Amino acid sequence: EAQVTQNPRYLITVTGKKLTVTCSQNMNHEYMSWYRQDPGLGLRQIYYSMNVEVTDKGDVPEGYKVSRKEKRNFPLILESPSPNQTSLYFCASSRGPGRAEAFFGQGTRLTVV
Amino acid sequence: GENVEQHPSTLSVQEGDSAVIKCTYSDSASNYFPWYKQELGKRPQLIIDIRSNVGEKKDQRIAVTLNKTAKHFSLHITETQPEDSAVYFCAALSGNTPLVFGKGTRLSVIA
Numbered sequence: 001e002a003q004v005t006q007n008p009r010y011l012i013t014v015t016g017k018k019l020t021v022t023c024s025q026n027m028n029h030e031y032m033s034w035y036r037q038d039p040g041l042g043l044r045q046i047y048y049s050m051n052v053e054v055t056d057k058g059d060v061p062e063g064y065k066v067s068r069k070e071k072r073n074f075p076l077i078l079e080s081p082s083p084n085q086t087s088l089y090f091c092a093s094s095r096g097p098g099r100a101e102a103f104f105g106q107g108t109r110l111t112v113v
Numbered sequence: 114g115e116n117v118e119q120h121p122s123t124l125s126v127q128e129g130d131s132a133v134i135k136c137t138y139s140d141s142a143s144n145y146f147p148w149y150k151q152e153l154g155k156r157p158q159l160i161i162d163i164r165s166n167v168g169e170k171k172d173q174r175i176a177v178t179l180n181k182t183a184k185h186f187s188l189h190i191t192e193t194q195p196e197d198s199a200v201y202f203c204a205a206l207s208g209n210t211p212l213v214f215g216k217g218t219r220l221s222v223i224a
Contacts, residue, residue: 033212035214040216042119042202042214042216044214045211048211050209094211094212102211102212104158106156
């Protein structure tokens with residue numbers, strides 16, 4: 001089954017404790033993105049990657065890191081989480097330009113206390 | 114870069130009535146305009162899309178229209194049903210950058 005898988009689904013952590021949210025897709029997609037969803041603000045892009053070893057900042061990259069060492073995986077890293085990073089996070093993948101339907105993961109609800 | 118504005122932010126309609134959600138975009142080079150539906154507690158999923166060489170597309174009770182000159186596109190849902198209640202996002206694609214989303218519209222269909 002074609003899918004985008006995120007883990008964990010829920011995470012409560014403390015300020016400053018490094019964490020990683022994993023994202024994996026099995027559709028051989030080139031594009032992968034991370035979004036955060038906050039009430040009234042919609043889906044805001046954090047980082048995106050157009051291919052292996054190519055990553056770019058989105059609209060709200062501060063406090064986040066990503067890597068794309070292989071095509072299927074695109075982890076989101078919070079080196080020193082803060083309470084303002086409490087949010088619902090979605091990973092998405094899509095094929096190249098012109099074939100742009102985005103497939104979303106299940107979401108990760110992160111709470112930083 | 115691209116900027117997408119979406120209105121209204123909330124919309125309530127009676128069951129059986131029509132609902133219209135409107136979006137505007139800033140980049141005239143944008144050529145792909147999808148709409149996503151997000152049910153409560155679930156991930157966004159594509160419901161319909163339109164490309165810049167088409168003015169209108171319909172899929173059963175859902176239709177999308179595009180006005181390239183004015184740089185706006187709209188989602189029309191006819192004969193609304195309670196299961197249409199969700200958050201709807203429009204988006205636009207320009208060049209090699211991933212999708213840029215609007216802020217979303219929360220649609221409530223009242224039975």
